[in-house]
Amino acid sequence: MAEPKCPRCMQWITPDDTLAFEGNQVFHLDCNRPRDLSPEERVLLSKYCGGHAVAVCRGCVQDFRQFELGSDSLGNRSHFCPRCRADLTAHLREHLYSCVIVPSQIRVRARAAREAAKRLVKKSSQLRDLADVLMREAEASVAALRETMRRTA
Amino acid sequence: MLPEEVRLKAQEVRDAARRLAKHSSELRERADVLMREAEAAVAALRETMQRTVWRD
Numbered sequence: 001m002a003e004p005k006c007p008r009c010m011q012w013i014t015p016d017d018t019l020a021f022e023g024n025q026v027f028h029l030d031c032n033r034p035r036d037l038s039p040e041e042r043v044l045l046s047k048y049c050g051g052h053a054v055a056v057c058r059g060c061v062q063d064f065r066q067f068e069l070g071s072d073s074l075g076n077r078s079h080f081c082p083r084c085r086a087d088l089t090a091h092l093r094e095h096l097y098s099c100v101i102v103p104s105q106i107r108v109r110a111r112a113a114r115e116a117a118k119r120l121v122k123k124s125s126q127l128r129d130l131a132d133v134l135m136r137e138a139e140a141s142v143a144a145l146r147e148t149m150r151r152t153a
Numbered sequence: 154m155l156p157e158e159v160r161l162k163a164q165e166v167r168d169a170a171r172r173l174a175k176h177s178s179e180l181r182e183r184a185d186v187l188m189r190e191a192e193a194a195v196a197a198l199r200e201t202m203q204r205t206v207w208r209d
Binding site for chain 2: 019021024026040043044047103105106109110112113115116117119120123124127130131134135137138140141142144145148149152
């Protein structure tokens, strides 16, 4: 199934990427860090989750608070384990959506926004596949006509 | 005057092109709806955050 491409970086957009919209275009919010946290997720984490552990590194069996996580501006990476440098962005996001300190109304909205973006990417791929099938059918029927004309002319 | 087989194939081409055009616009519309839904979900989140996060 072909996923849509980001018009900025020309890389595939996957359902787990963080997206931005402009007109009829969908693109990576940050092409260098396609799965990075959205500005809303950052605000919520900083507002509600600054005082407790937000990510667990399964490899190191250790949990971390936000300020303890590694960030590497040159390498375009952030939210990684300070010990083994594993990317913990997904854990941070998982925490945000399940943290009971974040008001449930906000958590529901935040999850809904992420799921809508995921649905958009998945369905876009399906629609593109369907359009491709129709295009191939149209091409095949033109080819069949030409072949018949050649035979009967 | 056209051979039956050619007429048939020409008709199939026309039908396939029609189907392509019709479905393409439907697919575009469905993609637009999904896009609007995603935008609306982000707008709803921002609105809720404005009401809730900055109130405390």
